[in-house]
Amino acid sequence: MTKKRIVVLLSGSGSNLQALIDATQAGRIKGRIVAVISNKPGVKGLERARDAGIDALLLDHTRYASREAFDIALQELIDQQEPDLIVLAGFMRILTADFVRHYLGRMFNIHPSLLPKYKGLHTHQRAIEAGDSEHGCTVHFVTPELDGGPLIVQAVVPIDPGTSEEQLQQQVQIREHHIYPLAVEWFCEGRLALGETGVTLDGVQLPASGQRV
Structure with missing residues (x-):
């Protein structure tokens, strides 16, 4: 290949x-x-x-x-x-x-939230202020809608009581460094694609929330 x-x-x-x-x-x-x-x-x-x-x-x-x-x-x-x-x-x-x-169909982005939650900036602060129990990051295909493209893979990070914005950012970034190479690996192996009905992995359509890891 x-x-x-x-x-x-x-x-x-x-x-x-x-x-x-x-x-x-x-x-x-x-x-x-x-x-x-x-x-x-x-x-x-x-x-x-x-x-x-x-x-x-x-x-x-x-x-x-x-x-x-x-x-x-x-x-x-x-x-x-x-x-x-x-x-x-x-x-x-x-x-x-x-x-x-x-x-379209060959451009990825990674966003520091569990999309569709918290599009845009200051995602960690917003998750803490909302009292969320979990946060994370998402790799998605890029479309003209900002942070709105079809989701590929998400990683979840629990928000423990007293977690600071800086601590949460560091925890999320660790997960980013895992799932971004994973999504790129899937694409390069021909396993991942964006079609008319959504994202498929190994020919199987992924849920709207993408693959959770």
């Missing part, structure tokens, strides 16, 4: 990128990260890519007059890599609908 070509987009430290790099180097992911693209200069994620021998590319969004102009340039840069899968790993940009539709 030919290894799938993966492009990772990020805006910061790239801890999920590192989890993906580790999984590919260990042979768990039958794919190859061919490029890492950041919209911000000087971030740790680009350094992680260079350290792993991966092309580290910068496309500074501040140099573009509009969101649409940036997304057009980003799409051109990505398509030069001929990717099978695009992975958003802390990419802090809201993408235009045309861009998302171009990669």
